[in-house]
Amino acid sequence: MTQSDIFINAAFDSISRAESFSVNIDQNSDETITIPNRGSYLMAFFVGTVPRGSLAMADTGSDLTWIQCLPCTKCYNQRIPIFDPRISDTFHFIPCGDNSCKRVRRNSCGNVGECRYVVHYASNSSTQGAVAKDTISFNNSYNGRIIKYPNTIFGCGYNNTGVFKPTGAGIFGLGGGPSSFISQHGAEFGKRKFSYCLLPFYYEQGSSKLKFGVDTQKNRIGVLTTPMVSKYPSTYYYLSLVAVSVNGIILRPDESPVGNIIIDSGTTTTFLKTSWYKKVEAAVLQAIGNQSVAVRYPIRPFRLCYKDGSIMNFPNITLQFIGAYIELKLSTLNTFITLEYDLDKRTVSFAKANCLKE
Template sequence: MKGCVYFVIILFHLSISSSSLEPNNGLSIDLIHRNSPLSPYYNPSMNQSNYIINAAFRSISRMRRFNFTPPQNKAAQTLAMENRGDYLMQIFVGIPPKKVIAIADTGSDLIWFQCSPCNDCYFQNFPFFDPLKSYTHHLIPCYRITCKYLFIHSCGNAAECVYGAEYDDNSSSRGILGTDTVSFNNTQFGRIVNYPNIVLGCGYHNTGNFKPTGEGVIGLGGGPLSLISQIGHQFGKAKFSYCLLPYNSKRTSQIKFGVDTQTNRRNLVTTPLVEKFPSTYYYLSLERISIDGKNLMPRANETVGNIVIDSGATLTTLQSNLFYKLKTAIIESIGKGHVPERYPPEPFELCYKRIENSMCLMMLSTTMGHSVLGNYQQVYFNVEYDLDKKTVSFAHSNCK
C-alpha cells in the first residue's frame, strides 16, 4: 500500500567450495559497518563524537559530488568516492578468486577496484587484484554498447574500453573495463556462489582524496552496470533489500538479492521511484515532515523526486528551505526552557548543551539540487528496492 514513511529525527550524544546459484533461491550477503568492531578497519581509539563529526563532513562532501544535471561540456561523474560509504561487502573476484572488501553503494553503478600493476594508485591495506592472474578476466572493446553506458569513456591503444571519473576535489579514477567471475559468500545457504561475466572496472590511475580503508566500490544504483542490474535476471526479479544496524553493533547487517523480504510485515509502506537523470540515483518524493502534529512542506514545485535515498551517505541532508523550517519547529517543540547552543560544533546547525556534552540534530542543510536520505535514518528499517515495479518499501525491523 502507499502511505507515509516515518523516520526518527535523531539527536546524538556528542562526547571455499563453490557452486552456481539456482534461480529464485536468492542471495544474502553480510554488510559490515566500516567502524564496527567486526570491521577490518575498526579503530578502537575513535569515540562516538569523532565518528559522528567525521561522518557529517563525509556526508557533505558526498552531497557535493552528486551530479543531477545531464552532461554538457564536461562529462558527469560515474563513480562514488570510495571513502564516502559506510557499509562494506566482501566479494571474490576472478578464478582463482581474490578477496576484495569494497563499499556497498546505492549512489553509484559501476563495480570497480584498484588493480595491479599500478604505479598511480592510492595506498590500500590489502594487495591489489591482478587481472592477469585470473583466467576468466576479459577486456571489453570500446565499440561495445557496454562501454558507451559510461559517461566518461574512450578507446585504449588496443581498442579496449577505458573508463574515467572526475570529482570536484580533483580526485579521479581511470582504468579499463572488463568482465570476470564475481563470487559471494551466500549466508542464506552457507556456500560460495559464482556469477560469471560481470562487468567491472580495473582502476590503474586513482589519485586524490581516497582512503586506504577500502579497495573499491560495489555499485548498487539503478544504471545498467550496477550489480543488481547485472544479476537480477538470475532470480527472475530485479529486487534487493537491506536492513542496516548501527555502527557500534556486534552483529552484521544483511543485503539480500532476489528475495521477497517484506511479506507479512506490519506497518509496511511503499512509495514510487521517480525516473530522473541520471538513472543511477533512486529518487523518491518527500511530501512532508511532521513535528508534534505540525506538517512542514517542501516548496510546491519541489515535491516530485526531490530526495535521493542513498546507502553511501551517513547523514540526511535537506534542502535549506525545508531544513530551516524543521530547525525552527524543533526549537519551538523543545520550548523556551532550553536554549540552543550559539556556536554548535561544525558542521551541525542545531545543538543543545547537556551538562558536559551536546545533543545535536542528525540532519544537515544543503543548497544542492536534491535532499538525500542517508543511512543513519535508515537504521532498523528493512528497505526493499523493487526495480521491476519501480518502488521502494520500508518496514521497521530488528534486522534479524
C-alpha cells in the same frame, strides 16, 4: 577517533556528497559523487576463477563497480592484496566497440582497442583503467554456498588517486544505471530487487546485511512503500518526500515534491532544501520549548544542538512519502533503518528490523 569525531566527519562528507549530487543533476556534469570517509559500508565479494576476496564500498549513488588491479600505474595503499587479472582464466578485457563498453559512462578506446573508463569524484579523487568482465561471486550467509555471477562488467583500476581509504579496494556500484551490478544481474536472481539492513556506523561488532532478489517485506508489519521517480541521471534513486511532521505539525516544501530527494547508501545524514529545513528547525525549537536552551555556538556543521540530558521530551518527527499510507517515524537514537529497493516495481520500502538478528 571518538564516536563524535566519526559522526561529525561523516556529516561533512555527506554535505560534500549532497553538493556533488546537485552538480550532476543541474549541470549534466561528468563528475560523480564524492567519496565518504566514515558512515559508509564495505561489502565482501570474490573476483575471478580462483575466487580472490575483495572489499568495496556499497554505493547506491554509483553505477560502475571498480577495484584496483595489477599492474598498477598509481594505486593507493590497500590492506588486502590487489587483484591480479592474470590469475583468473575467466578474466577478459572488453573491446571499445562492444555493447558492454557503451553501458559504461565516459568510456573511451585504449591504445590496443580496449574499453577504457574514467571516474572523477568531487573530492579531487579519480580512478582510471580498463573495462573488463569476470566472475563476481558472494558467500551466501544462509547456506554457506558460493553464488557466482559470470561475465560481470567492472572496472580494473590502474590509476587511482585521492582520498580512498586502505580498508576498501574500490567501489561496488548499486545504482540504477546500465553498468551497475543490479542492472546487469537483476534477472538472474529473480527480480531487480535488493535490500539492506544497516547497523549504526559506531557498532564495532556484527555485520550489516545486503540481500539480492529476496522479498523481505513478507510477514512484516508496518512496511512503508513509495514509488521511485525516473529522472536524470539514471544512477540515482529519486523519491518524493511530501512533508515532514514535527509533533503533528505538517511542514511541506515550497516546490513540487515529485522526485525531490535522493536515497543513498553513501550519505550518512538526510538533507532538505534550506527553506524547508528552516521550517523544520523552527518546529523543533517550538516543540522542545523552554525546557532547554539551544547551545549558542553549535558544533559545525550542525545548527541546532542541546546539552546532553537537557531535553526531557523529544519531538516526534515523521516523514511522509507519496503513495505511502503510513508515515516513516524517525527514532530519536538514530535514523539507520532497513531499506528495500524494488527496481521492477520501481518502489522503495522501509521497515523496522533488528540488523543483528536478520
